[in-house]
Amino acid sequence: MKKFILFTYLTIFYSAVIVNAQARKEIVIATKNVSVILTIGANNRVYQSYLGKRFVNQDDDRLIPGGKHEAYITGGMEDLLQPAIRLTHSDGNPSLELQYVSHDAKNLDDNVSETNILLQDPKYPVQVILHYQAFNKEDIIKSWTEIRNNEKGEITLDDYASSMLHFEAKDYWLTQFHGDWASEMKMQESKLTSGVKEIDSKLGTRADMYQTPVFFLALNKPADETTGELIAGTLAWTGNFKFHFEIDERNALRVISGINPYASAYKLKKGETFITPAFIFTYSTTGKGEASRNLHKWARNYGVLDGNKPRLTLLNNWEATHVNFDEKELVNLFDDATKLGTDLFLLDDGWFGNKYPRNNDKAGLGDWQENKSKLPNGIGYLVKQAEAKGLKFGIWLEPEMVNPKSELYEQHPDWILKLSNRNENYQRNQLVLDLTNPKVADYVYHVVVDMLVKNPGLAYIKWDCNRSMTNAWSPYLKDRQSALYVDYTLSLYKILDRIRQKYPHLPIMLCSGGGGRTDYGALKYFTEFWPSDDTDPLERLYIQWGYSNFFPALTISSHVTSWGKQSIKFRTDVAMMDKLGYDIKVSKMTDEEVKFSKQAVKNYNRLNNTIWFGDLYRIVSPYEENRMVVMYVNEEKSKAVLFNYNLNTRYKEVLNRVRLQGLDSHKQYKVEETNLVPGTKSNLAENGHVFSGDYLMTMGLNLTPGKLIPLTSMVIEISAAN
Template sequence: MMILKKSAVAILLFCSVSAYAQNDKQIIVQTRHVSLVLTIGKSGRVYQSYFGKRLLNTADYAQLNSTKHEAYITGGMEDQFEPAIKVTHADGNPSLELKYINTISSHSGDDATETVINLKDPKYPVEVALHYQAFDKEDVIKAWTEIKHDEKTPLLLTNYASAMLHFDAKKYWLTHYHGDWAWEMKMQEDELTTGNKIIDSKLGTRADMYEAPLFMLALNKQADETNGEVVAGSLAWTGNFQFQFEMDEHNSLRVISGINPVASEYHLDAGKTFTTPAFIFTYSNQGKGQASRNLHKWAREYGITDGTKPRMTLLNNWENTGFKFDENELVALFDDATKLGVDLFLLDDGWFANKYPRDNDKAGLGDWEENKAKLPHKVEYLVKQAETKGIKFGIWLEPEMVNPKSELYEKHPDWILKLPNRDENYQRNQLVLDLTNPKVQDYVYSIVDNMMTNNPGIAYIKWDCNRTMSNTYSPYLKDKQSQVYVDYTLGLYHVLDKVRAKYPHLLMMLCSGGGGRTEYGALKYFTEFWPSDNTDPLERVFIQWGYSNFFPSITISAHVTQWSKTASIKYRTDVAMMGRLGYDINVKKMSDAEVQFSKQAIKNYNRLNNVIWYGDLYRLISPYDEDRAVLMYVNDTKSKAVLFNYFLNVRYKAQFNTVKLQGLDPQKNYKVEETNMMDGIKSNFNDSGKVYSGDYLMTVGLNLSAGKILPQTSNVIEITQQ
């Protein structure tokens, strides 16, 4: 990001995808279908005049000159509601006023335009730059803020939001996502009332373990998948976040998104620039489904590593062996991987440490050398053995953590976040390393770099993080403890920047004891994430459904496991196929029929995954509304689609209506054919092999529930243009 000089001259840029200044009175940030209009008032302050559907006539924007809502409200002045920014100056003055200097707009690639609005306090040498990057084809806007000053002593930042949005609607409905370990991403929708609704996290590392940094806001009335005005937003920050939804006495709503200001006062040195994380948002007047598709398209192009490139299927050893394995057992498991037909074998926790061997979760974390008893020939041998079997090799790491029972803990007690003069507080028998410390950052980077340097054949890393921050104190920060949560996250990003600079295309899973880090701040360094440790397919239908509101399927790791004692291998597989398919299962305990089904399912997945990964998602029937879930992916040319139908715990003699499909071309004809069938099991889908017009499928629909419906059964239906 560029730092703007005070003397910069506003650049006026007029084009269909641009954001531009109009007579220095109005600034328009717009995409193909969305506009955000900002007005410079007579006072010199900048106001939000409009946010919503893009107007057909550019001249009509001149009528949007409202100065009711300041775009980035400051604290300590006349506004008595929540500010976007609040500071304390060296002389103790707790106020800030921001007046317009200029606007600079530039193209960033073929699809995006970045607009920077420069503001300055007329009395103090404090400057704020509001950044808006508009992605035309995706209808997504990315907003962030830069703060700098030239005061003699550090400026104390108390609040420093990434963005502020204003709305004037009759009613507001907020959908947020919450849960716990193995119970992630439960959707809850509430009508907002007068006052302040806060969605936030104070957990530090696993920042969204309970509340996810994501929301959907419906305006005027509740929205569904295809109808209603919806704003979907996500904060790209792997630390503590906060969303504030404050409705005033006039029914106006301000939404403030950014780093959680609680326990995060920041001392900004003169001449330095503080850059907030990005707030990524979109608008749809066609319901929640279109908002999701906007974010998915943006994410594949800009939000994740190599989002338009293929992923690999894999077999993980964790639920098979746990910590108890040796070199020979692992090599034998490679045969199971080739038997199934997956691309990669992933070695999970338990392969490292010697003085305090990693035989359970109580020791060894931090000592990243191969355990000599388990791996006498080191990881290098496993990589070569995997290659001889025709598969790739991946490995598990948890670089940010340490067990007290480790050599690292003994050698560097000053590298650990823990309160002085207090007992240590453990989660999973471990503590968090102090990533505010540059030496610790170098050490964490070296874990990955040494592993890849010694074993360049490694094709995949699972990066885990199994605890939150508690009893937190940084020996490195000393008298600036209020910065620990922010500087930790910035330290993590510094490490990941170095990793990606050297290994730009290495496949990496973002894991955090399940869905503890599901946001685009970290995901830009990773190729996928682990949604939950709960892999029961019935639970996963709900968990993956929730994540699908914001993340494309290519990012959602979904494994076939043995968690469920009741679901068939078909049901477990069908549920996993709606994401990035993998296995964490004891293949030797599978029946011949289950193995044969799985081999064919992987072939089917490899044949269909281009549609699943890169297609547009249409959520047709929500598991929150019925005892089933139905969704489909459609490719760009509307020539191919894949539909997933999952029955949940349906009641006796349950009956369901036909399902109207979406996203097809009404003028085309399509063959509907069930795939992923298990030998000897009769399907409840009677239309397999028939041809229908797209118009018929979207207007009349398909009967997916003929005959007797059994709990936890499913269909995968391939839809192909004829």
């Protein structure tokens, strides 16, 4: 009898759930494996009911209980914690309620769908549109918000997030990435506790020098590379950002992502619209590795300029000459590039300025004319000389900046961000130009475009930005100073848009003094970025490991330099893990080092398609062992490249066999060490042997045969034998 009563009760309960689900309005945003389900409550507000693994049976969506967490919580109402949006109406009222009006969903193509949800305050003509794009194959969701002021007067946005997500789990584990100049992208994991945790930036231009706008959030327990439920998130914004994590009294977590509202209250006049940057995220039940691969695929297809096209291998002159060179010396350096077999020669800082020549970092920024004593025949001559030797030619620019010792500073003191009644504050002896001023923005655009028009053979630009904003005040904005941080970034995007309309495929590196700008807001205009000025290969392994969590290999510029005391092989093997380049004085290299490097470039040219476009598997973390192992596998699973790096290993330390990942269990693979120093043989016991993918992923390889030597490396080519 009791069993019958219980059965009857459950039948009635689930029937009620199904009837309720059928009656309510449901909005589903879904990819191949991930779904977000929103529901409209009885109060006409939108709630997040679900975020997680997509159900095999889509009808099961209807069984999910209605949400209790509002999808985009407003300020000034009944919620007691941090809202996603907070504004002040034209009559001074600081409250906002957003009710559902309508939504539409459409397929943009056979892979991308877009859902737009219109919300409006019932008392005020303020509208908010929640935008979602779902990238089916990549399992990526991109969300952003549009805020419209239809009031008769001006409203002030105090908070204006791109995204708000809710989670209910036993525990929450946050992985964040922090650092400083030359020590970027340090990985740190911590358990979130009740209250608030924020990751943010207030630096203006080099906005992620200290904190990077990326994170992993694991649910219930820490995730590793292959196990654990988590989301990976990043904000497509090159300015100040903020991630807000807040656990409430019921242990529910809200995650708010967007522009940092610090000192950035944003005013909207009647009829104006503000569009936030996109928050990009993926969900994984199989650890960080899968989340990274999702982001990499999305980035190559949608997030990075020409993400599915080859990159150039370059030689930079910076370490060879710094700013002290002349035309003849540069032309001679072209021979060094041809010795190595690189595609391009990059002329770095120091080529410009006449009244105030750029002979150090104290003068010349802003005066972008060739220095007549260094380059009497101009850039065009260098382009032709490079082309005659089979090289492309590129050049360094820092167009957003100015030295006080420059003609530009003398002629246009009102073009500079600085406080009029206080001393100027310098970083690297320079100041920031006021890009919010249309005249300044037009000037920056013409610095780049006029140079390319004058020198049509220029094939590459390195775009630098070597300081953040301090003591900043805009003469142009006058009484709208709180718009400075936001409008600067928006103006930068408009400049880049104009440049890309004229030169849609010109390779440009996003430098920013190292890892000061690494985000998908900028990368849609750039082909790659400079992750750090620290090129010591040991340090670089940690830096490159960090960036690899969110950015594909072809975006991460990694150069062989003279930093560190490691062998040329170790330095080269580290750089080959990403987008290989050189910044080294070739004349100081031995004949054996030059011979090895030339062969290494040939090896890289053979392997780079797998490295650039393959799936990345991070197998052994340098944070967990005294070594690092990663491998790339192409889409067909016919080719893989494995990188093994021994770090500061200790005497008699034991490193176990390494199980490979990502191969086809049924295929046979030949294992061959490549990138060997001429005249040496591989120590790999399995070198030249053929194994099944199943064996390699189950039994693995012994990557430390014989005596364990610190700071040594292997590059192993794995090719399908059938």
